[in-house]
Amino acid sequence: MNRDPSGGACAAEQLVEAGVRPTRPRLAIMEAIRTGATRHLTPxxxxxxxxxxxxxxxxxxxxxxLNHFSEVGLLRRVGFGDRSYYCTNAAEHHHFYDEATGRLEDIPGxxxxxxxxxxxxxGMEIDGVEVIVKLRRSRQYPR
Structure with missing residues (x-):
């Protein structure tokens, strides 16, 4: 399923609206993000x-x-342990994580x-809550 995170705006407009200067590298990265389905990127x-x-x-x-895009809300950084993923779905949502494969996916619905x-x-305030549901292959359903 392809998604257009901008609601129709081109990559340059999307960057400008987020307060990001549209340099060639940033445009190339945003175009690559926009052409794919919702996914979880490792750098x-x-x-x-x-x-x-x-x-x-x-x-x-x-x-x-990727860090800059997550700071301005174009991506969501999902980090735990020594891994960081960048979720192209910037809406509030939570994730499943398969420990065996390292696969991260959105929890649907x-x-x-x-x-x-x-x-x-x-002196601190809560900025958000990330729920990551860790998965493993069930012993009842071996591969």
Whole structure:
């Protein structure tokens, strides 16, 4: 399923609306994000995907751009352990994570609800809540 995260705006307009200067690398990265279905990018795999498509950028540029896009709300950074994924679905939602394969996917439909959040420590405020439901192959259904 392809999605247009901009509601129809071109990549340059989408970047400008988010307050991001549309440089060539940023435009190339946004175009690559926009052409795919909703997915979860790792910087390394996305860097290879870009290179395979003829877009040659440094891995540092890809990392920095994905981080910047997540800071302005164009992507959602989902991090845990030593891994970071960038979800192209910027709407509030939660994820399933398959520990055996490293696959991250959106939880479809109704989202888990978190109740009784603790108060943030002094001087801090809660910025959001990420629910990651870890999965493993059921012993009842071996491969």
């Amino acid at each position: 390394e795999a996305f860097h290879r995907e870009l290179a395979d498509g003829g877009v040659h950028l440094s891995l540092a540029t890809v990392y920095n751009t 109704a989202q888990p609800q978190v109740v009784c959040l603790p108060e943030a420590p002094p």
